[in-house]
Amino acid sequence: MAMITQQNVQLKQVSRGNYLMRNVLKYNMVFNEGSKGDAAYILTEGKIEISGTVEGRKKVFAILKPISIFGEMALFLEDGVRTATAIALEDSKVIVVTRDDLDEFMRKSPKVIASIITVLVGRLKSTTRKAMKVPSVGLGVVRILDLFSACGKLELKYDPTIKTLAETFVTTPDRIERYVRELADQDLLAVGRDVNDTRIIRIRERDMLAAVMQQQE
Structure with missing residues (x-):
């Protein structure tokens, strides 16, 4: 070599x-x-x-x-x-x-970045499982939700989102739900139902990652 x-x-x-x-x-x-x-x-x-x-x-x-x-x-x-x-x-x-490049790219090309998010989530899931290492789950959840928000995707179906995040970070749905509740308590998102009575997560803070990091300072 x-x-x-x-x-x-x-x-x-x-x-x-x-x-x-x-x-x-x-x-x-x-x-x-x-x-x-x-x-x-x-x-x-x-x-x-x-x-x-x-x-x-x-x-x-x-x-x-x-x-x-x-x-x-x-x-x-x-x-x-x-x-x-x-x-x-x-x-x-x-x-x-x-990170700055990605944020700028999302602002300029929201349709393209939407497909990239799918790749990122899939790779996170695959890499985490294969390496048998659990990343910082709370911040990882925030970062993924922040990416969806940047794309203008502010409403996510609750059950599939919880399941996907749990699989991505190799943890339990209960743990993901706990993070979601904490974000809801901080008014960064809300859990409710849409017009079809389907349970959803509604992202309220457009720059969720920045808001969370500011609260930790």
Whole structure:
């Protein structure tokens, strides 16, 4: 395997917007398990291996091809510690997406980001289960609801939402419901019923993540 060096990694401006394109040579590391992370990545060219340590052994979670999003756990978890390692299996290109980038992109392209949310939630579910690690559940729930809010999706069906969040964070529905009740007590969301008498979660705070973080200060 080739040596992994900073000199092998190049950064350049993407032609549109303020996003950075990172060129990663074959066998070079994009990020390492346990390191601090503050960005996600969109693979546009090449192939990326996602792996982690499970019971003391390397476990390959996925082999990604374009177009794929990875490293998104850093945008959801409170401590931002990487739960997996990403290595290029061939010369690759990735777009670097920070939290600020994601928020800006959501404001400009709400229809596109709606489909990205589905990918992120699915990856959260898969990565968490395979790595057998439970992230910061409360903040993770807030972050996902915040993404839906940013897309203008302010009403969610209660039962499917609770079930999906419980599966995503490998926890019980009761625990998710407890977080939802706490958010309702803070008037950040409300639990009620729609015109069809279906139980729903109604997001009341457009910038829920910022509101929660401010309350914790």
